[in-house]
Amino acid sequence: MPTVIRKSRETLMEFRREILQAVSWQVRSHVWSPPTDAYETEEAYIVRMEIAGVREEDIEVILENDALLIMGSRSDLPERRAYHQMEIRFGKFANAINLPGPVNIDEALAEYKDGFLTITLPKAHPNQIKVE
Helix, strand or coil: CCCCCCCCCCCHHHHHHHHHHHHHHHHCCCCECCCEEEEECCCEEEEEEECCCCCHHHEEEEEECCEEEEEEEECCCCCCCCCCCCCCCCEEEEEEEECCCCECHHHCEEEEECCEEEEEEEECCHHHCCCC
């Protein structure tokens, strides 16, 4: 059974994401954010993103400090067409997820299957934390 953790304060990343989304309505940004789940188990932090139709080589995953950044692009079909309904986003996408604790990057795993990118970041135990 999944555990839901609710925070009373907004994290800096959530605040920044809300500002960027509010601004994007005004400037018509071409960057979109795919639906993303971020949760943790006893052993790892898991991030799962729905990005059907994206090629693996068009996905970039970066772990910097305590933030996971996932970027990429989904190509549109080249032919012209007159839409009657358009809900599938194309073009560049990005999402930043603030990780609640240190991870063991050497054992991290990313898998893209059935339209979902799943990133598993094992939690670092105190003796695994690297200080640079």
